[in-house]
Amino acid sequence: MFPILEMSVLEVAHSALTPVWFILIAVLWVGFFFLEGFDFGVAMLLPFLAKDETDKRVMVNTIGPTWDANEVWLITAGGAMFAAFPGWYATLFSGLYLPLLLVLFGLIIRGVSFEYRSKHPSSQWRNTFDWMATIGSLLPSLVLGVGFANFVRGVELGPHQTINGPAPLVTTSFWGLFTPFALVGGLLFVILFCAHGAGFVSLKTTGRMHYRAGRFATRLGWLAAALMAVWAVMFNTMYAPADATAHLLTWILGILAVLLVVGATLFSRSEKDGRAFLLNGLAIAVMMIAMFIKMWGNIGFRPVGVDFDMWIASSSPYTLKIMTISAGVMVPIVLAYQAWSYWVFRKRISRESIPQGAH
């Protein structure tokens, strides 16, 4: 399926761990979008789903104890790219400078708002931080959606000289990133995360919040399914992988993602919150896997006049070995305590369970 076997025979210098790390990077991004996807969604829906201050507090508290750890999946994905693929990290982060700045801006204003909103009773103070949480969640969702669509398409690279020899440089301009497919990708991320978030609120609350969130999840779910279908068709007709087996896989995964969103929406409609949440999460995972299949080898770039691929971007076999051992030990531990924290906070939250007059 993948040219991994021929590669290892032809070029012995290549580490067998390079593909392992490509897959691990994909896993970190999948984990990030599965988890942060819904808490981006919850924050984006704050001004629309909540009818009063207590509703808002119910919503914020569904993600209160866990959003920070969800975000660490992104930090770890970034750090792992730096350690395992310095060339990828360097080329991507400098090449997509302004989009990344928007992501960081969003994450900064969002990250302080949950903690700070509760520190002052004035409604103006709280509204300000709620809007910061909403905008700060919308920006990264949108920009990362546009970004990943561009990785599917391939961000163009050209050569440039450094003291250490030739290196690749992104040549696609900022406005050049906004192709129709990229806009569909950006919109899909936003709507899909909102549906996932509404489903999560429905799962984690009781009473009127629970019913409202369920209705939101259903309506947003149909929209997300339609967008996912458009995305899957555009992906597989305009930017399909060259390899026939890979192309077959991206078709299957694209269709599967659509079916999963449809299934999640049907479950939302019949108030089966747990199953709806799981299927939405799986839809996000399947969609991400399809994109990473397209990014296999080229890591999301189209080099012109310069050699660049995941093998060139990769760290040395020794570094990858250390990183592999560390990840092998740590990832299960992290998953275990993160799962435990979700278990500790498993209880549904109601309007009545919000303490009055606190702070």
Place this chain on the structure above:
Amino acid sequence: MDAQLIARWQFGITTVYHFFFVPITISLSMLVAVLQTIWLKTKNDRYLRLTKFYGNLFLINFALGVVTGIVQEFQFGMNWSEYSRFVGDIFGAPLALEALIAFFMESTFVGLWIFGWGRLPKKVHLATIYLTAIATLLSAVFILAANSWMQNPVGATYNPQTHRAELTDFGAVLTNPVLKATLMHQLSACFVVGGALIAAVAFFHLSRVAHGRHTTAITDAGEVEETRTWRWATKFGAWVLIVAGVFTVISADYQGKVMTDVQPMKMASAEGAFDSTADFSLLTIGKLDGSQEIFAIKVPGLLGYLGTGKWGEPIKGINELKDVDLNEYSYHRRDGSQTSLQSSYQQVLQRHVAASGIRLQPNIPVTYWTFRIMITLGMLAILAGLVMLVWIAKGRNPAHMKWLSLVLVLVPIAPLLANSFGWIFTEMGRQPWIVAGVLPSTEGVSAGVSAGSVLTSLIIYTLVYGVLAVVEVGLLWKQIHKGLPDVEPIDTDHHQDEDAPLSFAY
């Protein structure tokens, strides 16, 4: 303006800003854990109130530390892509491990601590704040390993096939002498800040409650308890401050010797020592371009002891260290040795140094003065700790005076700024290198990023950080003035029903 200059300013501004929150996070998480432990041991609500009071200050500070830290990790790729490409094989590993090992742990367990009151069994809940505190310490180990490698690039070699530095011995990176020295010095310095914050805030409240009355002269039961609580907290904070201060001084001595060994130019520029000398400068006025000395007051022989452990042993001066043939240039440590990366990269570097005319010294006024400001502010903090202890000895209490409140604000700020100046010295003293003796800073900057882009991001960060600073200081101020919170008995054995109010909610 060129992109490189703005990128340097941006790194300086965002890093110094981020580091306002780091020492408080590292020290206060552990000190709050200690307070909570004392509460569990004594079952005295006094310590629960202190835990919640200082815990709140910790959390307000923690939130900004987290969000400004994200910028730090992404900035290497955004502004310093050629540095990242060249060193990522080594430098990336500690950053990834920091995220994987420390950040996950810190963020998960701090969430469990914030929301776990009354929901987790008491001992498990206590464990969550300890795990948070340990995670911040682990974070310090990894990020200091990365920075120490830039000061003394051990365990790596240059690979001419891939045109980059590659890791050969991860153990050497983790046992770098610079790391050992910096870790001890930095962690002590963090606890100086945390101790100073606890003591100064407690002293302020003590002055408001006691109004200068002797402890025995206070009769109102509520006031007696408040007075006792703040007296205890003042002593606790002041002792942490003083003990940590002593460790900071001891570790500084070791760090100075390591620095003299691996970065002789940094030691010389810390001293403004233009010619070889063994004298420690109390005051040196030099030409602003950093070329020679005009006037100086010195302690004979002391620098030799600080740098090498031998009184009167001369260390090389700036002018001797940079007086080399650029065509033959190579970086050497004090004993003439090189790390394997420094020697294997030498040939590439020689071609470049001669061509680009790099100035082989840091900015001397900056290194000289930041070094001295760091020491002065640190010493003043220790002095403040002693003064507070003496002031409240034998049951005496401070009176509430306006000037006192103003001075107390400065007590934690002084060691915090000492931390900032220490880092400005460390990083500016490494110049012109981004990796000592290997990669010049000018070569690390991103090639394809325009000055306009870097300037845009600098303006955005500055504005956002500025607003957040106002919000944060305002919140801290408000929380500090609120004083000790009322506490209700915490009951975890009782199984709560669905609609029982959460013990904590945003």
